[in-house]
Amino acid sequence: xxxxxxxxxxxxxxxxxxxxxxxxxxxxxxxxxxxxxxxxxxxxxxxxxxxxxxxxxxxxxxxxxxxxxxxxxxxxxxxxxxxxxxxxxxxxxxxxxxxxxxxxxxxxxxxxxxxxxxxxxxxxxxxxxxxxxxxxxxxxxxxxxxxxxxxxxxxxxxxxxxxxxxx
Numbered sequence: 001x002x003x004x005x006x007x008x009x010x011x012x013x014x015x016x017x018x019x020x021x022x023x024x025x026x027x028x029x030x031x032x033x034x035x036x037x038x039x040x041x042x043x044x045x046x047x048x049x050x051x052x053x054x055x056x057x058x059x060x061x062x063x064x065x066x067x068x069x070x071x072x073x074x075x076x077x078x079x080x081x082x083x084x085x086x087x088x089x090x091x092x093x094x095x096x097x098x099x100x101x102x103x104x105x106x107x108x109x110x111x112x113x114x115x116x117x118x119x120x121x122x123x124x125x126x127x128x129x130x131x132x133x134x135x136x137x138x139x140x141x142x143x144x145x146x147x148x149x150x151x152x153x154x155x156x157x158x159x160x161x162x163x164x165x166x167x
Contacts, residue, residue, distance in 0.1 A: 015082040016098050016131060021121030022085050029076040032069055040066045079120055089167035095141045096164050098131050102139050104148075104159040111162060114139070 017025070040062055047059035088099025096102055096116070103113045115128045116139060122130040129136045138148040139161070146161045 014084050015079055015118065015120070016086055017083045017118035017120060018099060019085055019087050021118050022080070022083055025076055025080055025083075025120055029073060029080065032073050032076070037066070037069050037073070040069060091166040093166075095143050096139050096161070097141070097166075100139070100164045100166055102164040103162040104139075105162050106157060106159050116140075 044059060044062040044066060047053075047056055047062055050056060050059075053059045086098050088101075091097055091099050098116055098118075101113060101115050103111055105111045113127055114135065116131050116136050117128045119130045119132055122128050122133065124133075131137070131140065134152075135150050138150045138159075142148060142161050144161055144163055147158060148161070149156050149158050
């Protein structure tokens with residue numbers, strides 16, 4: 001997996017991610033593969049040794065949980081294999097791009113700061129939005145003073161870019 005500072009040719013199919021986001025996904029993958037899955041396999045084997053599997057709740061639940069863990073492991077592997085890691089501290093652009101921390105103001109004068117990150121690390125309640133979200137897409141390639149309009153559940157809302165920085 002190649003670490004890049006920026007990718008001007010990013011497409012919606014790309015899995016852009018910050019180094020911190022990549023590390024978080026990788027840690028989850030390692031935890032599931034190295035800790036949870038082996039424990040589940042032991043529990044399933046112990047439950048299977050008890051006899052009739054068709055009415056053995058521990059066995060049935062263990063197998064169900066193992067399928068869920070395996071599905072998550074495969075998902076994480078896929079996301080990490082397609083990841084394009086972009087370090088916001090290395091961004092050198094005159095416009096808002098992936099990894100920017102952007103402060104905007106709405107018509108009522110209320111400011112909000114967003115960190116534009118990858119899909120797998122977006123947490124709007126923590127101020128992190130995906131570059132593919134409506135707000136993220138609207139902010140890309142804008143600069144200080146630009147106005148944007150974003151469609152919200154309550155209808156279109158206009159914002160102005162107050163400031164932005166990288167890193």
